Amino acid sequence: MRVVFLGVGGGVPSLPRALPALAVTLDGRILLWDCGEGTQMQLQKAGLSLQRITEIYISHIHGDHVLGLPGLLSSMTLLRRSKPLVIFGPQPVKTLVDVTLQLTQVEPEFELETHEVKAGIVFRHDNYAMEALRAIHSVPSLSFILRIADAPGHFNPSKAGRLGVPQGPLWKQLQQGQPVRTPKGRTVTPGEVLGPPQKGVVVAYSGDSAPNPDFAVAAHAASLLIHDATFAQIHATKAAEYLHSTAAQAAEIAKQAEAKQLALVHISPRYQSTQQHLEEAQAIVARTIAPNDLDAVEIRSRLPAHAASES
Amino acid sequence: MRVVFLGVGGGVPSLPRALPALAVTLDGRILLWDCGEGTQMQLQKAGLSLQRITEIYISHIHGDHVLGLPGLLSSMTLLRRSKPLVIFGPQPVKTLVDVTLQLTQVEPEFELETHEVKAGIVFRHDNYAMEALRAIHSVPSLSFILRIADAPGHFNPSKAGRLGVPQGPLWKQLQQGQPVRTPKGRTVTPGEVLGPPQKGVVVAYSGDSAPNPDFAVAAHAASLLIHDATFAQIHATKAAEYLHSTAAQAAEIAKQAEAKQLALVHISPRYQSTQQHLEEAQAIVARTIAPNDLDAVEIRSRLPAHAASES
Numbered sequence: 001m002r003v004v005f006l007g008v009g010g011g012v013p014s015l016p017r018a019l020p021a022l023a024v025t026l027d028g029r030i031l032l033w034d035c036g037e038g039t040q041m042q043l044q045k046a047g048l049s050l051q052r053i054t055e056i057y058i059s060h061i062h063g064d065h066v067l068g069l070p071g072l073l074s075s076m077t078l079l080r081r082s083k084p085l086v087i088f089g090p091q092p093v094k095t096l097v098d099v100t101l102q103l104t105q106v107e108p109e110f111e112l113e114t115h116e117v118k119a120g121i122v123f124r125h126d127n128y129a130m131e132a133l134r135a136i137h138s139v140p141s142l143s144f145i146l147r148i149a150d151a152p153g154h155f156n157p158s159k160a161g162r163l164g165v166p167q168g169p170l171w172k173q174l175q176q177g178q179p180v181r182t183p184k185g186r187t188v189t190p191g192e193v194l195g196p197p198q199k200g201v202v203v204a205y206s207g208d209s210a211p212n213p214d215f216a217v218a219a220h221a222a223s224l225l226i227h228d229a230t231f232a233q234i235h236a237t238k239a240a241e242y243l244h245s246t247a248a249q250a251a252e253i254a255k256q257a258e259a260k261q262l263a264l265v266h267i268s269p270r271y272q273s274t275q276q277h278l279e280e281a282q283a284i285v286a287r288t289i290a291p292n293d294l295d296a297v298e299i300r301s302r303l304p305a306h307a308a309s310e311s
Numbered sequence: 312m313r314v315v316f317l318g319v320g321g322g323v324p325s326l327p328r329a330l331p332a333l334a335v336t337l338d339g340r341i342l343l344w345d346c347g348e349g350t351q352m353q354l355q356k357a358g359l360s361l362q363r364i365t366e367i368y369i370s371h372i373h374g375d376h377v378l379g380l381p382g383l384l385s386s387m388t389l390l391r392r393s394k395p396l397v398i399f400g401p402q403p404v405k406t407l408v409d410v411t412l413q414l415t416q417v418e419p420e421f422e423l424e425t426h427e428v429k430a431g432i433v434f435r436h437d438n439y440a441m442e443a444l445r446a447i448h449s450v451p452s453l454s455f456i457l458r459i460a461d462a463p464g465h466f467n468p469s470k471a472g473r474l475g476v477p478q479g480p481l482w483k484q485l486q487q488g489q490p491v492r493t494p495k496g497r498t499v500t501p502g503e504v505l506g507p508p509q510k511g512v513v514v515a516y517s518g519d520s521a522p523n524p525d526f527a528v529a530a531h532a533a534s535l536l537i538h539d540a541t542f543a544q545i546h547a548t549k550a551a552e553y554l555h556s557t558a559a560q561a562a563e564i565a566k567q568a569e570a571k572q573l574a575l576v577h578i579s580p581r582y583q584s585t586q587q588h589l590e591e592a593q594a595i596v597a598r599t600i601a602p603n604d605l606d607a608v609e610i611r612s613r614l615p616a617h618a619a620s621e622s
Contacts (some may be wrong), residue, residue, distance in 0.1 A: 014355070
């Protein structure tokens with residue numbers, strides 16, 4: 001699983017920083033968090049096919065977070081996408097999508113659903129779920145928590161073969177965690193043919209938000225917590241005025257959440273460098289990064305202690 | 312006067328080619344022709360301030376030509392623009408602008424006018440006028456002809472001083488082409504203090520269009536004719552089907568117009584290289600270019616024959 005920072009700027013794009021968009025690659029799927037103008041170009045630069053996107057989650061309907069959506073849908077349509085796509089976001093995301101497609105005469109041939117959501121689990125797939133949480137901002141805004149469930153370890157087919165388990169329903173039973181009896185009468189346990197179980201992972205994205213204790217709770221133990229850090233400390237009053245966060249406030253939230261890593265995003269174009277942000281946040285949470293556009297963070301499931309000894 | 316090719320692609324953006332937008336710099340102003348997604352980023356790369364834009368002309372309301380407009384207006388607003396801006400384009404350009412600004416809660420503090428236009432002179436400034444012409448495309452579409460009027464030559468103040476013309480109303484009269492009498496009784500003619508007159512210039516942009524003989528007439532003797540060349544000859548049937556032009560058709564129009572230079576734009580992302588386009592067009596009009604994104608063409612007023620000998 002990877003998180004690709006497609007655009008780490010906020011408000012107005014700048015030469016070093018594109019507008020907000022994050023791609024999460026997971027099980028061959030791509031999830032987008034936000035879709036600022038230029039997101040489809042950033043996806044190309046990152047080598048990510050826009051046709052692999054399955055869900056788009058919009059934090060709020062400010063232009064810098066959403067104006068890449070009409071163009072992305074237009075390109076998907078021109079490229080003859082057939083796979084369904086689902087979009088989630090606060091009001092009025094559906095109106096924006098519907099009106100811009102209609103005015104520019106784009107008629108997707110793929111199944112396109114746009115859901116206006118408030119809070120709660122907004123989407124579930126096989127082994128992950130996306131939770132939306134109210135953020136603290138000037139318009140209805142969401143933070144998102146991606147929870148990937150604990151998963152059984154990888155099945156080892158050659159080991160199963162050596163133990164005399166024939167391919168077919170018995171393999172499936174082992175994969176589901178049940179012991180089986182081979183045709184020769186031997187009992188094989190899942191532990192003999194499965195790798196170590198993979199622990200669940202949390203990745204959290206604040207969207208635009210003033211510091212929000214609820215987000216710290218929801219993002220508890222996140223492997224990666226991505227937070228609005230529009231301003232450095234010197235502009236703390238602006239952060240308060242516009243309901244954004246400073247880098248230090250982002251770090252305080254990450255500390256409360258006991259997050260394993262913090263990434264600072266939505267950097268105001270007024271800053272040439274993120275050095276100040278980084279120093280102020282690292283004083284609170286050492287494992288803080290200020291990614292550049294197109295940087296990626298790999299997230300691996302960690303082994304629980306009892307499984308680590310097995311491998 | 313310069314024409315900057317901000318994006319020479321069409322339909323879907325590609326790594327080598329951004330979506331359609333052209334900037335014309337003129338008298339300290341910037342005029343935009345079309346505004347595809349990412350235009351504000353391309354302006355930054357070209358070193359052109361978006362606050363210097365005075366007019367935006369949209370050829371038609373297909374996403375690739377217009378979806379950079381809401382973000383551009385949003386950035387102008389965030390950057391506290393105060394200078395008026397005027398937008399021209401076919402229906403429904405006004406609805407698109409109004410609805411996207413409203414949904415994303417952008418309230419420009421500058422005077423913003425959006426005019427839905429059909430054909431004719433749509434804008435006049437001191438020494439130039441913009442003419443719109445119906446293009447041949449699948450939705451209401453315009454081509455644009457920029458006409459810069461003939462202008463008197465540059466006034467030479469030191470020469471006027473040496474000839475005994477005092478600064479003030481007499482200078483103005485000379486600049487307007489009238490002879491004057493100096494306080495010492497000498498008659499000074501405009502030819503003595505003005506440089507060679509500058510000949511009018513025409514720059515024409517087809518927008519998306521099948522070959523259109525009316526455009527060739529309107530663009531007569533253009534210094535630069537910029538034309539839809541979505542396809543190479545091998546895809547001529549697609550050009551006909553989608554009401555675009557091939558590079559060769561663009562060249563035929565430029566030849567009919569007796570244009571001095573042809574630039575091929577709106578290149579389909581299916582082509583890695585524009586070599587084929589260029590060869591096919593250059594066989595008809597030798598002075599053809601296939602610009603890359605951010606390339607610029609300088610256009611200087613040429614001297615008429617009778618004036619050239621003076622300088």
